Amino acid sequence: MNHSVVVGIDGSAQSAAAARWAAEEARRSGRALRMVHVVDEEGGALARTGQPVDRLPRSVTAIRDRIAAVLPELEIACERIPGSPAYALAAAGERGGLLVLGSRGLGGFTGLLVGSVGLRTAAHAGCPVVLVRDDADGTAGSRGEVVVGVRGDRPCDAVLAFAFDQAVRRGAVLRAVEARTSPAGPYATQAPLDQRSIRESLATARLVHLQDALGRWREKFPEVRTQAEVVGRGAADALLEASRGASLVVLGRRAPGHPMATPRLGAVAHAVLHHAHGPVAVVPHD
DSSP states (O other): OOEEEEOOOOOHHHHHHHHHHHHHHHHHHTTTTTEEEEEEEOOOOOOOTTTOOOGGGGGHHHHHHHHHHHHHSSSSEEEEEEEEEHHHHHHHHHTTEEEEOOOOOSSSSSTOOOOOOHHHHHHOOSSOOEEOTTTTSSSSSTOOEEEOOOTTTTOOHHHHHHHHHHHHHTOOEEHEEEEEEOOOOOOOOOOOOOOOHHHHHHHHHHHHHHHHHHHHHHOOTTTTEEEEEEEOHHHHHHHHHHHHTOOEEEEEEEEETTSSSSOOOOHHHHHHHHHHHOEEEEEEEE
C-alpha cells in the first residue's frame, strides 16, 4: 500500500490512540491506512511479511475492527512484519511517506511521553514521524492551530511544506514560532540608540525574516491563515507553550551530513516530544 498512512500498532492503548489519529489523517488526505504490527525476531517469535490477519493478536485486530466500524469507507490493511521495531517501523513508514506512533505513556517518569522505540524511529526514519499521546481520540484538537518551529534566516522547505499541508487539510491557522535569545549586550551602534531600542530593532528584523520565509508558502497555500511570532526565550519552552491547544506541533530533524554518522534527535526535539500537550511531527531534512 504505497502512499498510505502507516501506523505502528501493538494492541496497547497507546497504539490505539495512534491508530485513531492515523485513520483520521488517512480520511482527510484520501489515502489508505496501513496498520503494521512488528514482531522482533530476536525475541524468538516467527513471522513472515504479509501473514494473514487472523494470525495477528486479537488486541491488534480489535483496534482495526473498531476503526473500520467508525470509518467504513476507509481502505485498511493490517499485517505483521518481522524485525527490530524501530528499524522495521521506519522502513514501513518510508513506503507510505508518513509514519504514526503512539506514546509510551507516563510510566515511571513523570511527564515523559515517548519511549525508546519512538525516539529511535523518529531519529532514523526518512519520512515524517508523528508521535501521538495516548489520550488523543483522533479528532480532538483537529481544529486547533498547527504550530511549526522555524528559523527565519534558515527556513527549511521540507518542514514548512509539511506544516502548510497539515494546516490546509485541517482548515487550521498555521502559527510559525521562532525562538531566539539575544546576547545580553551592551550593543554598540553608530547612532545614539539606547539598548532597549536596539533589542527591539533586532526583534523586528527577525520577524521580517520570518515573514519573508513564510511568503512563498503563503502563495502556494493562499487559503491558510498564518501567524508569525518571534519570542525571546528557549525554543523548547516556546514550542511547549505553543503546543497547548494545538492540533499538531511540527519540528525539523536535520539528517546526518555524513552517511556513516548516527542519526539523532536534537535537545529541542527531545524536550518537545517528551512534554508536548498534543501530537508532534518530526520531519527529516537535509
